[in-house]
């Protein structure tokens with residue numbers, strides 16, 4: 001029987017080069033640019049199963065140029081976070097959901113399955129070793145990136161996975177966007193799609209991210225930090241609102257009827273949308289508030305435009321592990337017309353009131369590059 005990942009088999013080799021930890025300043029600590037000293041890794045072969053997992057000094061990976069991941073993008077990943085509380089304890093945010101989603105993405109690409117509980121135990125050990133890397137300031141955390149790749153021996157045919165490698169790396173982070181948690185603008189992309197019916201929009205695979213780069217670049221030129229994908233599905237109504245390249249999206253709309261009911265809307269998990277863990281958390285919290293209707297339903301762009309035109313689009317925000325809850329202040333079309341969104345929400349106010357350099361508002365965000373890579 002091929003072996004599975006087991007915590008009790010974990011082999012630990014400590015790094016001799018412990019780096020200086022970065023200063024927790026949102027102006028200098030760019031998302032995903034600094035990594036901790038160690039990584040977790042394991043390999044898998046069809047006939048043998050998983051090797052013993054190990055924690056080793058962070059190092060580069062050597063791959064044959066014909067490794068399948070490099071050609072056919074057979075890989076999936078996760079984004080999880082761990083926080084250090086005021087009591088000094090480390091707390092993972094709903095990691096069982098990440099493990100489930102990781103397994104779902106892997107399954108879709110024939111990447112190997114793994115014991116989710118045991119893998120999580122190994123990740124916890126990595127975090128214990130790197131506990132000094134976990135930030136203890138509000139708005140900062142350590143971002144955990146599990147990655148699973150298909151590395152079969154040189155073979156260019158397209159075939160199911162025979163050999164794979166798993167890595168988990170850690171990166172101390174603050175806000176995802178260089179402008180901090182200040183409200184951002186989204187570029188409305190109606191031509192280049194992110195997901196389509198029957199596709200893989202509900203998986204966390206690299207292939208869902210690469211095609212967002214061109215729209216992202218176009219959006220950056222119009223002052224937008226991210227893209228909002230609107231799918232032209234041939235039905236009337238201006239297209240189906242989907243998600244952003246790295247966030248699920250929420251809209252607070254005041255209904256037109258007599259009682260002006262508030263409705264918080266996000267697109268449903270219909271196979272086109274990534275089942276975000278922050279999305280799920282926001283839905284659960286909002287349902288608990290009891291002061292608004294909370295809907296997972298298809299949303300057409302014309303409805304949004306209509307609501308904005310008569311002042312009923314009250315709030316827009318994105319959610320994601322990396323971006324947390326990100327206020328949005330505008331939806332910009334290709335012809336540069338803009339739906340201006342009020343951002344009179346408490347989250348935005350809270351962060352705007354924070355001193356420069358904290359997670360909320362960097363010193364010199366005005367005029368700074370807006371996109372993550374600084375373009």
Ligand code: COI
Pocket residue numbers: 078079080245246320321322323
């Ligand atoms: C995450 O939110 O964890 C993601 O993977 C998004 C990624 C673009 C940073």
